Amino acid sequence: MRRFRLCAHGRGSLSRDVAPLVRKDVTTSFDEALRLHQAGRSAEAEPIYRRIIAAEPAHADALHLLGVVLLQQGDAAGAVDLIERAVDALPSYAEAYNNRGIALQALGAFDRAGDSFLRSLALEPANAEALNNYGVLCLRQRFRAIARAMLEKAVMLAPGFAQAQNNLGKALEATDALPEAVHAYRRAAELAPDHAEAWNNLGNLLQLIGRPDQAAACYLNGLARAPHYVSMYGNLGAALQSLGQLDQAIGVYHRGLAIDPAQVAAHVNLANVRHVGGDPAGSEASARLALALDPAIAEAHNNLGNALRDQGRLEEAIASYERAIQRKPSLAEAHNNIGAVTASLGEHEAAIAHYRRALATKPDYVSAHTNLVQATLYDARVTCDDIYNEVRRFEAVHALPRYGRARRPANSRDPDRRLRIGYLSANLRSHVVSLSLEPLFRAHDRAAFELACYAQVARPDAASAVFRQHSRIWRSIVALSDEQVADQIAADGIDILVSVAGWFDGNRPLICAYRPAPVQVTLFDAATSGIAAMDYWLTDGFLHPEHTRDRFTERLERVDHLITYPPPLDAPPVAQPSSTMTGQVTFGSCNNPAKITAATIALWARVLAGVSGAILVFKYLNWFANERLRGRIVGQFAQHGIGAERLVFETGARERAQHFARVSSFDVSLDTHPFTGCTTTFESLCMGVPVVTLAGDRLVSRLSGSLLTTLGLDDLIANDGDDFVRRAVAIAGNIERRRMLRDSLRQRIMASPLCDAAAYAQSVGAAYRRMWRRWCAERPARS
Known part of the structure; x- marks a missing residue:
């Protein structure tokens, strides 16, 4: 918002044939119009200005101020015409050039507006309003250093000019002078406590620099003075979310929506806070409301993806993230999120590519870079040096x-x-x-x-x-x-x-x-x-x-x-494996699907090829209900000659006792590589099921081995792929060895250092x- 200085610079000259009485009437009329205009009654001032101009067409002040009236009414083009007539009549009229600049800027004629502000300043270098207006224009045109200099001079000349202080805060923020920007915004709010924009800007900057508590206080101050400042509700909600006050944040977003139900940003924010708060269904509903209002908003597609992912609808989530990226290729969060979903499905090569795209867009994105490092840990092709x-x-x-x-x-x-x-x-x-x-x-x-x-x-x-x-x-x-x-x-x-x-x-x-x-x-x-x-x-x-x-x-x-680990006191008694009834060796894996990589499948396929009729059971919560995941695994086994009939996918999340009982039905658990199991290994051993692992060259490939060596089960630790296949086939065929382990492992674990907390x-x-x-x-x- 610009500030207009409503004052008369000089009187226009009447032609010699105008009677003195007319001159007196014009002067009186102008004084009355100016008084009304300064009192905020511009609609009453307008006809008087027009009568003056009819009587005295070169009356610079009337032309100028009628132009200001039109500008205040939204007629920037009409304002420019009138104010240009004013400066033609009086070329030294500094304030008219200032207001002409405002009108030109409203028309998008930024270069001409800048010239007009500079002309005003050439005539009146100490005009704080012109300095403020030119500074705002420079800021808009990204001439940030010039903007800062203009606005610093404005507040030096007019220390009580709250709007200039607020605009200086914007320039300081744009030039990364954040502590100084905080001071400027705070000063603007002190000078004009009803200046809601200053409170909002101060809150936004405090939120940016990690002070959400102070930011929330600023937003509350602003809303107390401007309760219909809709976007500030969204900012307050974000600050409360940063403070972990999720229920309060949801309430604030709803207050904003009560004022403007079509506020897309509020629905987007609600989707996000409900996602963080563990309400995926509510998050989905909010994201879909946002998209109903604006199908092109990428952030809403991204938030919908998060809600769908939280509900286990991974392929739908991927589609939502892809729509977000189509609409906004630079949305790093969507690249990161689609990377996280594909990584969870064991598609690490694709995940790494998405993380790298996120970082190309946003190099300081800690979460994406963290996820990239994680993904490298699952990829057998990646070396320790990598x-x-x-x-x-x-x-x-x-x-x-x-x-x-x-x-x-x-x-x-x-x-x-x-x-x-x-x-x-x-x-x-x-x-x-x-x-x-x-x-x-x-x-x-x-x-x-x-x-x-x-x-x-x-x-x-x-x-x-x-x-x-x-x-x-x-x-x-x-x-x-x-x-x-x-x-x-x-x-x-x-x-x-x-x-x-x-x-x-x-x-x-x-x-x-x-x-x-x-x-x-x-x-x-x-x-x-x-x-x-x-x-x-x-x-x-x-x-x-x-x-x-x-x-x-x-x-x-x-x-x-x-x-x-704590002793497995809640585990059910060890039961006999299903092979005692079927005669069919059952291998099992309860590992996170992210660990079931192509390298792991290549090893497991060789084991299945070496044990005639054996099956392999996959179990991890309800993850194997996902068709895409199953399809990848079946397809990769097929590449090694193992048919789908030998693969069993367990679905449905079970209670802990049921989970242990299913593990107990395995004859042998096969470990993943290069990222081994750990808790899954411990649980298998607790149920008397031996785990065969391949100990690699880094910590993540040696976790199971650490447990096994503590229990004295070094014969289950392989040194390379061939050794893994040999040991897995051998233990599958050694019924007596498996029976002995099934009878003794629970007691061995309870008595081992693994459960000795002291x-x-x-x-x-x-x-x-x-x-x-x-x-x-x-x-x-x-x-």
Whole structure:
């Protein structure tokens, strides 16, 4: 919005034959018209201006101000005609040139508008309104440095000019001077508390820089003054969503929609917040409402894809993402999402291509780059060097810019004092990772360690309550930026920060790049973090043998064994395999379909070829109800001469007891490669079913092997593909060996280190103490 200065510059000249009485009447009439115009009664002023111009066609002020009236009425073309007559009559009329510029800009004649503003400023260099208007025009034309200079001069000349302060905020934001922009917007709101746009702009910038709580307060201030500012409801909803206040966000979006039900952005936002809140049906409904209003909006197609994916309708989700990309090829989120779905179906080559397209569009997209690294872990063609190099690229883009803002922990260097251990994780909830983490929390030596949790958990559950119970500090970090979390960790005096499963599940290892703790460790991760500020990678001697080919930036710290589980007390009794009734060997896999790659299928096909009549059962929740997934697997087995009749796909998610019972029906479980099972391996063993694995050259290909070697089952660990086939065929044919394992494995597991939480916690605690003592022995300058 522009500000018009409604004042008279000079009187037009009457011709000599105009009577003095007419001159007096014109002057009186003009003063009356100006008074009415300044009082906001432009409709009453207009006919008076017209009478003046009829009497005195060259009356510059009347021409100018009638032009302003027309501009205020939306007739920019008429305004230009009148104001140009005014400056023809009075070429030194600076304010008329300013308002002519406004009218020309409204017509889209930006170059002529700029010339007009510059002419005004040449005549009156201290005209703050003209400086403001020219600055706004330059900002629109992306001449950001010039815009900033003009607007800075405007507010210097008129410190109380709220609109110029607001526009200066925009210019500062456009030139990446974000702290200064915050100040300018805040100053505009202070000068004019009813200036809703200033509150909105301030809120948007605070949201951008990771202060959603302050942003929400700004939006509330703005809406209190302008309750019909519809887009601000959407912005407030987004801030509340960032704060984890999902129900409140939904309510705010509905308030905006009550004002304008056809507001597409609100429906798009509702679809997103319902997706995050675990309401896929509601998310789908909102996305479809948005698309009914505007079928071309790519973000709505993307959100619909998310809702469909959450309901397991993967092929429909892919189609929605593809429609989003067709409408907006630069929508990085859609590329990332379609990559995630194809990766979950084991189509990693396609997934990698989508992640790379997302990053080409948005190079600083952390989620897409994280997913790209994940995808490389499943691909047997990718080498350890390839993975390492991708991780280092991740570090260069995402971690390196943070190193300059690293904290300098000043923790006491007492090597033997009680330590505060912080766990940074999105897995402090019901999750396979928490199965190994929970025994550690329960058994940690409270005299030596006190625990703190930094939980990226939007919906805490019963497992979250257990972690909270065993921690001295529990902090939700859902609504905090990475840097804010780092500040909190440092303020809490954490001695050792443990980043859990950083490459998966929305975890946030980049917080460690700020060095909030003196010692930082990655635990249960699938690859090196690549973060220079990450000191250690906790592992064991099987996962990382002495001459491991895995590459890493951390120092390896080995414990007796990395993985532990609670005793399987809820597992049903071990039953006999189905082969005792059918005489047909049953191989099984309960692995995530993302792990069932072409390389895995090639191995399994050779095993089936070596065991006449054997079948292979696939089971993973209800995933194998997906026709596309089944089609890929059947097709790849067919390439190796194995028919579909030997493949059994289980569908329908079952209760835990039913799941265990089905696993018990297997004779042998076949492991995936290069990303092996872990929890699925443990569950098979608990049900007396041997698992044959191929131990590769990196941690993710040695997880099952770590469990098996802890149990003394090294004969089930293969060294290469041929060895895998030989061992799988051999155990399938060794009925006595399988019977012995079925009778003894449950007891062996219960008595093994895998279920000895106290010994495990002691081993991990000793590792933490070793790390701490090394830090204490270093020069204090490091901190």
